[in-house]
Amino acid sequence: xxxxxxxxxxxxxxxxxxxxxxxxxxxxxxxxxxxxxxxxxxxxxxxxxxxxxxxxxxxxxxxxxxxxxxxxxxxxxxxxxxxxxxxxxxxxxxxxxxxxxxxxxxxxxxxxxxxxxxxxxxxxxxxxxxxxxxxxxxxxxxxxxxxxxxxxxxxxxxxxxxxxxxxxxxxxxxxxxxxxxxxxxxxxxxxxxxxxxxxxxxxxxxxxxxxxxxxxxxxxxxxxxxxxxxxxxxxxxxxxxxxxxxxxxxxxxxxxxxxxxxxxxxxxxxxxxxxxxxxxxxxxxxxxxxxxxxxxxxxxxxxxxxxxxxxxxxxxxxxxxxxxxxxxxxxxxxxxxxxxxxxxxxxxxxxxxxxxxx
Amino acid sequence: xxxxxxxxxxxxxxxxxxxxxxxxxxxxxxxxxxxxxxxxxxxxxxxxxxxxxxxxxxxxxxxxxxxxxxxxxxxxxxxxxxxxxxxxxxxxxxxxxxxxxxxxxxxxxxxxxxxxxxxxxxxxxxxxxxxxxxxxxxxxxxxxxxxxxxxxxxxxxxxxxxxxxxxxxxxxxxxxxxxxxxxxxxxxxxxxxxxxxxxxxxxxxxxxxxxxxxxxxxxxxxxxxxxxxxxxxxxxxxxxxxxxxxxxxxxxxxxxxxxxxxxxxxxxxxxxxxxxxxxxxxxxxxxxxxxxxxxxxxxxxxx
Numbered sequence: 001x002x003x004x005x006x007x008x009x010x011x012x013x014x015x016x017x018x019x020x021x022x023x024x025x026x027x028x029x030x031x032x033x034x035x036x037x038x039x040x041x042x043x044x045x046x047x048x049x050x051x052x053x054x055x056x057x058x059x060x061x062x063x064x065x066x067x068x069x070x071x072x073x074x075x076x077x078x079x080x081x082x083x084x085x086x087x088x089x090x091x092x093x094x095x096x097x098x099x100x101x102x103x104x105x106x107x108x109x110x111x112x113x114x115x116x117x118x119x120x121x122x123x124x125x126x127x128x129x130x131x132x133x134x135x136x137x138x139x140x141x142x143x144x145x146x147x148x149x150x151x152x153x154x155x156x157x158x159x160x161x162x163x164x165x166x167x168x169x170x171x172x173x174x175x176x177x178x179x180x181x182x183x184x185x186x187x188x189x190x191x192x193x194x195x196x197x198x199x200x201x202x203x204x205x206x207x208x209x210x211x212x213x214x215x216x217x218x219x220x221x222x223x224x225x226x227x228x229x230x231x232x233x234x235x236x237x238x239x240x241x242x243x244x245x246x247x248x249x250x251x252x253x254x255x256x257x258x259x260x261x262x263x264x265x266x267x268x269x270x271x272x273x274x275x276x277x278x279x280x281x282x283x284x285x286x287x288x289x290x291x292x293x294x295x296x297x298x299x300x301x302x303x304x305x306x307x308x309x310x311x312x313x314x315x316x317x318x319x320x321x322x323x324x325x326x327x328x329x330x331x332x333x334x335x336x337x338x339x340x341x342x343x344x345x346x347x348x349x350x351x352x353x354x355x356x357x358x
Numbered sequence: 359x360x361x362x363x364x365x366x367x368x369x370x371x372x373x374x375x376x377x378x379x380x381x382x383x384x385x386x387x388x389x390x391x392x393x394x395x396x397x398x399x400x401x402x403x404x405x406x407x408x409x410x411x412x413x414x415x416x417x418x419x420x421x422x423x424x425x426x427x428x429x430x431x432x433x434x435x436x437x438x439x440x441x442x443x444x445x446x447x448x449x450x451x452x453x454x455x456x457x458x459x460x461x462x463x464x465x466x467x468x469x470x471x472x473x474x475x476x477x478x479x480x481x482x483x484x485x486x487x488x489x490x491x492x493x494x495x496x497x498x499x500x501x502x503x504x505x506x507x508x509x510x511x512x513x514x515x516x517x518x519x520x521x522x523x524x525x526x527x528x529x530x531x532x533x534x535x536x537x538x539x540x541x542x543x544x545x546x547x548x549x550x551x552x553x554x555x556x557x558x559x560x561x562x563x564x565x566x567x568x569x570x571x572x573x574x575x576x577x578x579x580x581x582x583x584x585x586x587x588x589x590x591x592x593x594x595x596x597x598x599x600x601x602x603x604x605x606x607x608x609x610x611x612x613x614x615x616x617x618x619x620x621x622x623x624x625x626x627x628x629x630x631x632x633x634x635x636x637x638x639x640x641x642x643x644x645x646x647x648x649x650x651x652x653x654x655x656x657x658x659x660x661x
Contacts (some may be wrong), residue, residue, distance in 0.1 A: 054484075072558035079559045085552035087571050102561030146556075269369050 001063045002153045002186035003028045009048050009058035011041075018044040020210035022058070026154070027203070031180050031187045035197040036207035037233065042190040043082070045207070046156050049188060050310050051075050062153055078147035079156040082163070084139045086131035086146075093127040096145045103150075109150060119143040120179070137168045148179065154186035161196065173200055194234050206230050228350035231276050231343055237307050237318040240282075242275045251275060255313020257292050262339050267346075267353055274350075276343035279320040280341070282349060284327075288336035292317070296331040310335050412629035413437065414581070420625050438632035450605045451631055454613035459638075461523055461609055462591035465530035469587050472531070473538025474580060478568060480539065482545035482554070492543075495536045503533070503596045511600055521603050529597050534587040545579030546572070567658050579645045589639050 004026040011019045018041045026032040034042045047053040049060055051072040055181060059068040067075050078099065086095050096117055100110045118124045121141045140160060147155055160176075161169045177200050180187050191197055191247035197204050198218040206213040206221060225231035231239045243254040246267045251259045253275075267273055297309040297316055301323060308319040311334065319335055327333070344353045387395075411427070412420055419430040443449040480488060510529065511520070519525030549572050557567035592610075599612040608616075614631045617624065 047555075050555075050559060071563065072555070073561045073563065077559060079556070081552050081556060083550065083552060085550065085556040087553060087556075089574055098557070102557070102566075117432070146560075232554040 001028055001246065003061075003063055004032075004049055004059040004154050004186060004188060005064075006045070006049060007059050007061070009045060009060075010056040011044055011048065012056060013055060017210050019048065019058075022048075022207070022210065022212055024205055024212065024215070026186060026188055027193050029184050029186055030190065030202040031177070032042045032199040032203045032205070033201035034148055034190045034205050034207055035194060035234070038190060038192055040192075040207040041210040041211075042192070042207055043158055044134070044210075046079070046158050046188060047188050049075075049157055050077055050079050076153045077156055078150055079151045080143050080147045080158065081159045082159045084131075084143040084163075086134075086139055086142055088131050090139060091127065092123065092131070092134070092142050095131070095142055096127075098146060099150045106145065113149050114145075117149050120148070136163055136165075137172075140168075140172065144176075144179075148183075151182075151183075154188060157187065157189045159191050160189075162191070162321050164194070169196075176200060198234070206233065208233070216244050223336070225276075225343065226351070226352055228274055228276070228345040228352075231345070231352075235278055237279045237320075238315040239343070240279070240315065241345070242277070242312065242315055242317075244273050245270055245273050246273065253292075253313065255315065257312060258291050259292065259337060260300050261338060262342060263342070265344050265353055267344065272347035273353070274345040274347050276345060277317065278341070279307060279318045279336060281338040281341040282317060282319040283336040283338075284310065284319050284321055284333050285325065286336045288338075290336040290337045292337060294333060294335055296327045296329050296333055298329060299325070299327065409632050412625055413633045414630075415626060417624070417626055435626075436626040437634070439624075439627050439635055440565045440631050451610075451617075451627075453606055454608050455634065457523060457607060458592060458635075461526045461530065465527045465534060465591045466588045468527065468531040468585055469534035470536045470580060470584050473535045473583075474542050474576070475537070477539045477542030478546050478572070481543050482551060492540070495539055498536050499533070503594075507596055507600045510597070511623045514601060520601060521607050523607055525601055526598060526607075526609065529601070530591040530594060534590060537590070537628055538583050538587060541583045542576070542579060545576055545583075549575045585643055585646055588642065592639055610633055637650040 004024075006022060006024050007018045009022040010017075020041075021040065022045050024032075024034070024045070034045060044053060048055055048058075051060075051067070051070055051074075055068070059066060061067060062075060062077075063142065082328070086092075087098065093114055096114045097110045100113060100319050105113075114127070115124075118127055118148040121144060121332060123138065126134060126138055131142070134142065141164070144160065147157075153239065161172050164172060171340050173196060176187075180200075189200065198221075201218050203215065204218055205215045205220045208229055213230050214221055216224070218353065221234055225234065225239075228241065232241070244251050245263055246252075246265065246269050248269065249261050249271075249280060251261050253259075259275075289316075292312050294310040297311040300307040300309070306321050306323050306325050308321045308325060308327070310319055312319045312335070317335060345351065346353060362542070387501060411430075413436050414432050414434065415426070415430050416433050416435075419426050422430075439449065441449055441452045480492060481486065484597070514520045514525050519528070553571045554564070554567040555570050555576075558564060562570060594609075595611040595615070598609045599615070602608045602612065612627060614635060617628050617631065
């Protein structure tokens with residue numbers, strides 16, 4: 001068993017409200033990612049689960065029983081810290097052995113467990129070194145080994161890949177997913193990297209300013225963002241948002257353009273809306289019946305694709321195109337829109353309109 | 359194995375044998391620099407040298423006019439007199455040295471034992487009105503001892519602490535605890551709190567985490583702080599002379615000062631006592647010099 005649930009967590013540091021009613025329910029065995037920009041309260045949430053943070057309000061339940069007042073040791077969790085927090089005066093071996101020593105395991109059991117971990121994470125040659133003699137990637141592996149050496153209720157990871165270079169980060173993503181699958185344990189993983197969230201998670205909770213914006217599978221968060229902010233935060237290049245309103249069977253833009261009104265939207269005429277269009281749902285190459293007139297603003301070649309910036313009225317649309325696309329700024333063109341994949345948000349509240357009819 | 363022509367004939371990196379150009383800041387210091395440093399060294403060290411010379415001169419050489427710098431007979435009689443009374447047995451000075459060792463040592467241990475955990479708490483925990491408390495603690499050091507010595511004398515008389523070693527130990531500890539807290543808080547701030555967080559998740563209690571993983575990293579800082587506290591207690595004069603009266607309680611500074619002021623002053627004895635008094639601090643500071651430097655440069659330690 002390894003369920004983690006928190007209810008209404010509140011915590012402020014001086015005038016900063018780090019958590020404002022955070023409620024999460026992490027199912028047993030899931031890879032649960034808490035995603036948000038820096039300062040969203042992700043780390044505070046993780047530290048609250050670990051028992052390292054005194055709460056202003058709220059409760060923590062582990063395996064269904066209340067653990068709000070328990071010490072970190074009593075909660076039976078393991079954590080990987082963003083700066084790894086390896087004990088500087090101890091060898092790698094002693095670092096990995098620490099959780100077992102604290103729990104008074106026999107030295108033969110400790111030796112076996114450390115050996116198993118060092119094989120799993122390919123750090124056998126490092127066991128006698130000290131943390132200062134390790135590279136960033138090696139430290140990260142040792143920190144991971146120290147967490148994995150025990151079988152706690154759940155593993156907490158605080159941006160463990162942030163301090164690695166890009167290549168190593170991609171490798172470790174695959175590695176972590178593999179470890180998670182082989183252990184079948186509960187992971188609560190904090191990151192500000194949406195790629196990590198989308199590629200590794202079973203469930204994603206998106207956090208902003210101490211409030212949970214949306215919880216769902218990566219596909220749900222990407223395809224059905226609960227509000228304008230989530231739509232903007234998840235996805236790269238960023239989603240384009242155009243001010244508009246419904247008028248009969250048409251959507252009329254603030255800049256004068258018109259598009260057929262998507263069938264599923266129930267918004268009444270005249271209500272200010274935001275039309276959200278992802279770069280991959282737009283095209284400058286295809287012909288279609290729904291299109292927006294604009295002019296070429298700039299090209300961002302990214303190797304495997306080119307992002308075309310198109311100015312429509314006063315707004316810039318980001319359009320994904322093949323890497324062979326060319327054009328000169330100022331050139332007039334039509335942007336084809338896949339309206340079935342478009343998003344509509346209330347311009348006032350930022351909330352997504354009901355997509356019940358979709 | 360094939361070796362390309364280029365590799366085969368490559369002479370290796372060309373070595374440059376010309377010595378680096380001598381700059382004025384290098385080994386060859388400018389004349390002005392040497393002159394200034396010499397003047398400074400003489401001014402700073404002359405009293406020390408004179409004290410050491412006087413301590414090994416015979417009494418008639420001490421009073422010789424013109425003063426003898428080099429051509430005097432060396433004697434260790436004064437040092438014997440520091441420790442051995444004229445009629446045999448330990449001298450009053452040796453008792454006062456022992457008192458100094460006890461008072462300075464115990465008060466330093468007390469200040470460290472109280473100050474280090476307090477510094478840790480101020481660094482790690484959200485204490486109410488932390489800044490105000492820390493300022494209050496520091497403010498006890500604003501006042502010079504001589505300002506508070508009369509009220510303390512009256513309080514001590516009520517409490518029966520006048521002319522006791524315990525009295526001196528308490529007052530020195532009271533002066534050193536704020537200093538220890540302030541200095542140690544800086545050292546604790548430098549140790550990332552995540553070590554303790556990690557240890558608590560490993561399964562240790564808060565205090566075990568502190569003792570196992572934070573305390574060892576603080577040792578250089580504790581050594582540096584303790585040396586400063588020890589030097590304060592060892593050198594302290596004002597409280598010692600006001601709060602003690604009998605020879606068997608009195609510490610070395612007032613005891614040495616008491617040698618001056620009779621009809622005749624045995625300067626050889628005063629100088630020898632001063633040398634003995636200065637030595638322990640010098641030796642102790644020398645022994646922990648590595649820690650002192652490490653303490654001052656702790657911020658450079660790799661995290």
